[in-house]
């Protein structure tokens with residue numbers, strides 16, 4: 001099969017022709033039709049994530065159809081459409097797994113990081129971590145739901161019942177979260193790169209009540225803010241924008257250092273927290289609500305062989321919505 005492989009961090013992905021994987025016990029094999037390009041893939045390629053499997057096939061927003069079924073798999077049929085997310089395996093034994101927090105599992109494995117992912121014609125996955133994708137979503141538009149959507153959805157839950165919600169960094173995740181938040185009756189305040197007029201307009205089209213530069217203060221105090229941009233200086237910026245008791249959620253897996261800030265902007269019960277990974281319950285929650293909204297994802301399509309270009313465009317903020325590889 002054709003695959004784009006990371007051999008060494010800080011080098012471009014290489015197009016290779018390798019044997020397609022075979023499903024082990026409990027696994028399904030999927031003929032990949034689309035795979036989203038997530039900012040985490042960029043952090044992986046840039047060497048900002050520790051201890052990846054190497055070489056590794058990146059990609060954890062995988063949509064395809066089941067073409068082989070391993071022993072012991074139940075509930076899947078050949079030809080069925082499925083989604084494979086970031087969370088690939090958890091141990092079920094550690095204190096986190098046992099307390100309903102499998103996203104924090106000590107021994108978790110992740111697609112496109114410590115397991116091979118979907119920048120390839122075929123991918124295998126433990127069937128227990130795969131999702132059924134709602135009907136009505138073409139494969140390419142479903143792909144961003146599997147991480148941008150999922151992590152965004154988890155971050156939105158962590159933001160609580162905020163009436164006024166700020167989103168810093170209006171990329172793949174935020175463009176999905178904005179739609180869900182608007183559907184839930186929340187007022188969305190979108191913060192884009194200063195000067196990004198098109199980005200601000202895109203946010204307004206998706207239901208944002210206000211859109212402006214991340215160097216601007218919103219016209220009103222926010223109840224919560226989610227930071228999707230991997231920019232640590234946005235933490236004090238967002239703390240200054242939230243009201244007493246407000247929550248600032250950092251949704252990325254990697255962020256530049258956070259500059260020191262005066263205690264006064266955290267005082268009055270403001271909270272800063274991060275979101276890590278996903279649970280299967282998050283996935284089920286998102287797949288349930290997405291068609292109700294209905295969430296419409298905006299995708300920028302690339303061929304598998306153009307994965308390096310997609311990553312470069314993501315790094316340079318040239319992607320509107322989400323980048324997706326089609327196979």
Ligand SMILES: [Zn+2]
Nearest residue numbers: 091094097105
């Ligand atoms: Zn565990």
Ligand SMILES: [Zn+2]
Nearest residue numbers: 038040147148
């Ligand atoms: Zn991701």
